[in-house]
Amino acid sequence: MQDETYVDGLPNPIEAVLFDKDGTLLDFTGMWGFWTDCVLNDFRDQLATRGLRINTDELPQIWGTFHDEQGRMNGYDVRGPLAMGTMDEVYAVLTWHGYRAGLSWAEAKIMVRECLARAEEEMEQHRPACPLPGVQEFLEQCRSEGVAMGVVTADDTPSAIKHLQWMGLDSFFDVVIGTDLVERGKPFPDMLLLACERLGVSVQHTVVIGDTDGDMEMARTAGAGYRIGIGEPGKIRLADRTIQSFHELLNGGLNR
Structure with a gap:
């Protein structure tokens, strides 16, 4: 049986992690x-x-x-x-x-x-798409723990899928939602809600990782359980936690 994954204060295990693409998964x-x-x-x-x-x-x-x-x-x-x-x-x-x-x-x-x-x-x-340090390792960790994963991006869906394919990361994601699939893009909650619906997971037990307050506002208004910003401390004001690298989330780091 796989270990269940928890994060600060969430009463139930994490069901899904949703990622922004540009500046989060790849080098912007x-x-x-x-x-x-x-x-x-x-x-x-x-x-x-x-x-x-x-x-x-x-x-x-x-x-x-x-x-x-x-x-x-x-x-x-x-x-x-x-x-x-x-x-x-x-x-x-x-x-x-x-x-x-x-x-x-x-x-x-x-x-x-x-x-x-x-x-x-x-x-x-x-094809100038390059994953940020620690991204692939963190995706592999999430997959090994049975956590569903998706991408919610301001880019159009076909372009987003193509960029993920260029990096060899597309197979990690069960859903990719671009702005073209919803009526309102970020910072509105539409993409996140659609991703959770397609994944069949609870928004409240979903973690969102992104590099802007637009990502964090989308997560907040949707009612996501936890918001992680990636970037310099203090620049992403609406995050519950800010990291500078995915290496901080490896080996159980998501739980701290």
Whole structure:
């Protein structure tokens, strides 16, 4: 018989762990830094061919990203659009900047979609998805303890599944829920509730792990039993507990 898994104060064993994807299971900057650089560089080049420009100083304000001296993304604001927004919201923000630069709204929409399509081709070629340290070991631990697992992500479901496949992690998850499957994405509870329904588990005995307060607010409003933030201490204010690495959850660490 497998050991039952408990966590701080929950009266019954944990039935499921639900994970955010980007910044939780995979290295956010490695993945979305590559994508952001592709999109924004292409976007600036396309504006330039039309005699238009966007101020380089404005780049961090577009999606809430940090950049090095060469303009490459090297970090992100966990409160920003890229970290917490849906893909449609991210597209809309960039479209607005195209409009601000002098395009019509229609022209900006077309340009953004073309830039995104080219970036997706680059992503398919390079597959820059890398799991965070300790992720696979923790997933194996949860599976060995009979805990159901799922992914709830602001990304679209097909893209999320593809990224998990790139990392060889897709077989760990019984359900993957993206924003496209619900009426409201994070921070609303819809994705978490749908995941629990499909898993056949109780929300109250589910642990949610994510890297933003959007993840934590989703868990709180849904009534999840426990919220774990992954990141620097103090940055994820709504978490019951914050870890800096999945190594802290290995070998019974989930129980502390």
